[in-house]
Amino acid sequence: MTEKVLIIDDDTNLLSGIQRQFRNKFDISVAEGGEKALDMVRSEGPFAVVICDMRMPGMHGVEVLGSLKEHAPDTVRMMLTGNADQLTAIEAINEGNIFRFFTKPCPSDVLAKGIEAGLEQYRLVTAEKELLRKTLAGSVMVLTDVLSMIDTDIFGKSTRLRDWARLLAGHLKLPQPWILDLSVMLSRIGWVAIPAEVREKFKSGESLSKKENEMIQRIPETGKKWISHIPRLEPVAEIVFYQNKGFDGSGFPDDEIAGKDIPLESRVLKVLNDLAGISQDTAPTKLDFRQLDLQAQLYDPEIVQIVRQSLPKADAENRDLYFETAEVPLNLLIAGYELLSDIETKDGKLILAKHQQLTKTLLTKLRNIGEIQGIKEPIRVRKHIVRKV
Numbered sequence: 149m150t151e152k153v154l155i156i157d158d159d160t161n162l163l164s165g166i167q168r169q170f171r172n173k174f175d176i177s178v179a180e181g182g183e184k185a186l187d188m189v190r191s192e193g194p195f196a197v198v199i200c201d202m203r204m205p206g207m208h209g210v211e212v213l214g215s216l217k218e219h220a221p222d223t224v225r226m227m228l229t230g231n232a233d234q235l236t237a238i239e240a241i242n243e244g245n246i247f248r249f250f251t252k253p254c255p256s257d258v259l260a261k262g263i264e265a266g267l268e269q270y271r272l273v274t275a276e277k278e279l280l281r282k283t284l285a286g287s288v289m290v291l292t293d294v295l296s297m298i299d300t301d302i303f304g305k306s307t308r309l310r311d312w313a314r315l316l317a318g319h320l321k322l323p324q325p326w327i328l329d330l331s332v333m334l335s336r337i338g339w340v341a342i343p344a345e346v347r348e349k350f351k352s353g354e355s356l357s358k359k360e361n362e363m364i365q366r367i368p369e370t371g372k373k374w375i376s377h378i379p380r381l382e383p384v385a386e387i388v389f390y391q392n393k394g395f396d397g398s399g400f401p402d403d404e405i406a407g408k409d410i411p412l413e414s415r416v417l418k419v420l421n422d423l424a425g426i427s428q429d430t431a432p433t434k435l436d437f438r439q440l441d442l443q444a445q446l447y448d449p450e451i452v453q454i455v456r457q458s459l460p461k462a463d464a465e466n467r468d469l470y471f472e473t474a475e476v477p478l479n480l481l482i483a484g485y486e487l488l489s490d491i492e493t494k495d496g497k498l499i500l501a502k503h504q505q506l507t508k509t510l511l512t513k514l515r516n517i518g519e520i521q522g523i524k525e526p527i528r529v530r531k532h533i534v535r536k537v
Contacts, residue, residue: 151196182207
């Protein structure tokens, strides 16, 4: 019994009876009234199935199910009521988007079959979403691996940003954390449209012409145009578009959007992108945050505070609890290792910049180059270690 079922009613006797009757068959929770039920959904969810009475003091059933639809769209919603008039049914179906409608008194076998059908529907919905999420994430991972081969310095930073974003997702309580994950991974895709010589001038700090500056500024717009062609990634496209927008309204794009009107994930990206440009380590230091504070008007202060509290500090003592550094030859590199030094060919050409996490695609590239041109060895890496308890 992994999926949870929530029964909502103001009749405590009915709730106790359902719990006793189905305690060995389903994982049943109960709530007396709509307000308590919604609190439980927020604090104890997700619930696979919710069955709600129609006539209750305070919030009535349609209100509860409508709110539930907004906050927990995957939950299968049902109604159990003694007021089965046609108007009630129509309202419940249209506003609460219910899956089943039961009338009191409801035979236990009918209710059990309804719950089982609801659980099966929940599994179908969540399995489809999980398949879509994994398919999109896998496709984006392949794409970013390929992009990192074009320019290791620019596209390789996406891996570090993704790791930071995943640490933040839980603290931010995002309803769909995968959206931030994909937004981070695709945030630099617009750089593909920038000529190599302009990318090199930008990275080296050389002065750019007016046209070259405009090119750089419009990178998020290019990314948005490309991402918007992918079905269901419209929110990601919008997030990428606003990733360089200052909290005070400055920056690209030049419009009137500012403050909380900027997508939340874009505000997160703005902080992470700028920290990545400052930080020379895998985690930002206090000095990095001080530099960020010099332009505090550009960042959402709440997000900056969350980032300060949740990202691991670049403290050697803390890192050594979970990681160890090593110098290893090319043939012993493993996907998941983090580079602590640049990887270069024997004649000094940069192949991969430090602070990237090795993937299977990158390892294949390195080994192919190693066979033809040779690579400087050993390579300094950080690898995860599992402490025995």
